[in-house]
Amino acid sequence: MRRALSIIFLIAIAGAGYYLLTPEGRELIDRVRINLTRADYQARFRAGETLPHTPDLARFDERLAAHQVKLGVPVYIRIFKLESELELWVEKGGRFERFATYPICLWSGRLGPKLREGDRQAPEGFYTVASEQLNPNSVMHRSFNLGFPNAFDQAHGRTGSFLMVHGGCASIGCFAVTDPAVDEIWRLVTAALDQGQARFPVHVFPFRMTDSAVKARQGSRWERFWADLKKGYDLFEPSRIPPAVSVCGGRYVFAAGSTATVANTVEERCPPEIAGNS
16 A cells, blocks of 8 residues: 555656646746745835845945946846846947846736736837836836837737836836836936937846747747747847847847947838848
């Protein structure tokens, strides 16, 4: 009897292990990780604690000097949903250098793109923000609108509005980074816009799109969409220059970027010099 129970137990363990290797199992693992991070960050926020890995916001000027850049240089933002992180990069010598990584106190939904108004889902994709998208008087302290839906989202009939990066720790499709963090981000992006950057890019990824991370999620319903996002991610990694992004035939297409293309909007455009995703 004991041996039979042991065999049943081992079979159950093997079955559970196999399930975790399936797309559904991988999604479950991601959801558990996301929910644990959310619970931890919200508890810390309610207790008045600084979130883990928050930069030393009080030493802003010293940190800027350490990077040997001045307030007003062009900026670029990357967001990673699974890791609950927002990176802010600053231009230096024709390339971009990571200035800070801010923990995201709360974002809503799961991994995957936003599909429709009211689905409480935070978006994924390539967006740009101009000065008119900033709100210094937001009910969430300060905010900037990501510009969803962009040309890609519109091509797929996706709907939604007022998807923001803002302060506080509440979200319905937005990315809440707390008031102190959004104040620092605000200072950097407004200075860049004031100094002539027409708009700054914000690239939102489901996770850090390493080869192994993407491979681990093969079979997901978003596999093809994420493969396209990865092409944009991969263009930035070695060059440290945000790629030029457009939309052609309902898919993102990319070309190597330059300091001249950083402020370009994401438009429906199929120029011959941009490689397709086919």
